[in-house]
Amino acid sequence: MKADQDKCIACKRCFPYCPMGRIQIFKKHENIPGRVYIEIDQERCTDCGVCLRANICPVKALFQPEMIWPREVRGILSNPLIEFKGSQVPGRGTEEMKTNDVSGRFGTGEVGVGIELGRPGIGAYFKDVEKVAMALMGGDIGYELAAENPVTHFMSDKTTGKLRDDVLNEKATSAIIEGKCKIEKLPEALKILEKVAKAVDTVFTVEVITKVPPEGEIPVKPILEKLGVWYSINTKNNMGLGEPAFKFYEDK
């Protein structure tokens, strides 16, 4: 995002709307004596577009310049209005568990593990995303990346989790690594994440997905409780109403 120096009156109304914090500085106009405008720090801006959509600028000085590679990854990951063509889903991730009732993406004995870096409200550079992806892929836990996820698309080596060098210094409001592994590997996956959490210069949220069996305990709960890992009372729940229903179990 940029502010047109010929229009901006430095009123600061856009400042508080920025999820990345105070990333604007005042500049003196080169050609108009006494005129001050604001300049948005392009290094810290993630092109999420919230300031523009808020329609708060009284002189319509804010504008989104055309984004070219690799900067365009900022908008793809940060602006929820942009649909990543690889996933065909607006937003930062994939359909993941949302359509599991018809896709069978997460089968019995499997657990989905997602890691969203930069969330909430800190932002993340792709060099940190790479650290987490490489830690998971190098952990010998059989972590299988979601092929349609945008971060997976930005990898130069999908077997190691290595990202393309040209995106490493780009920043997103958040970027999510999505994949799955066998449920017995979940403790090792969480141990890897615990270790890499100390090495990244941001925050990340962790989420796990599991198919709920028709009866009996939800498989990941005893694992999390044994490990002493906190989990929220608030969950995302697929109702199983999609059609045609995926058959997880053999018909009796």
Place this chain on the structure above:
Amino acid sequence: MTHSLHRRGNFEELKDDFVVLGCPATGINKAGSSPKTQKFLSICYKNGPINLGDMKTGNIYNTTMDVILGNMTDSTIVQCTFDNREKIVQLLKDLKEDKPGISVIISGVSDVVQQCMEEAGLGRIHTIEYSLGTWGQTERLPHFEILKTTTMCGHAMISSDLVYKMVRDVKRGRRTIEDACLELSKCCTCGNYNITRGIKLFKELIPLYMVHSLY
């Protein structure tokens, strides 16, 4: 995509906070799904959501229902936010009776969602996603009381600075609490911001900050 998952708060604060999504599946039932998504949205609308939206178009506080319906395509994911458990039970009964055919997902306190499903005759949750919280440099996060508001937008489009500014505006008499929460809701394009809960949280925020300490 986990943007309705990581809402912060305790049981009392979250028990009446539900985000309902309708999502077609790529390669399975997405082709020609637009009428199904419209039907899902109509059933939700009939049950009185406090907010709703489509992330590519906007929510009902920054656009209109007609625009949301008009912009609907096969890849649209609609989201409706409810502030009342009874409405969820009735919604599930309606969806069971007249299945739209796309996947339906509800974010909320899992025990409460499970109870609602049982009351609606739907049995068990099909697939569940747990939040294991925030890891890493958590000292960089804003105060927990602020996070309760900002995490209602999972895409992090509600900035903590804007919450501070709204608190300051309310304290200075420039806005009412309702106006402030409407302004916050406009930033959350998908319509996940629960205004009823937002107003409650905002009332709790007011005494925590002094005007000169705010944005």
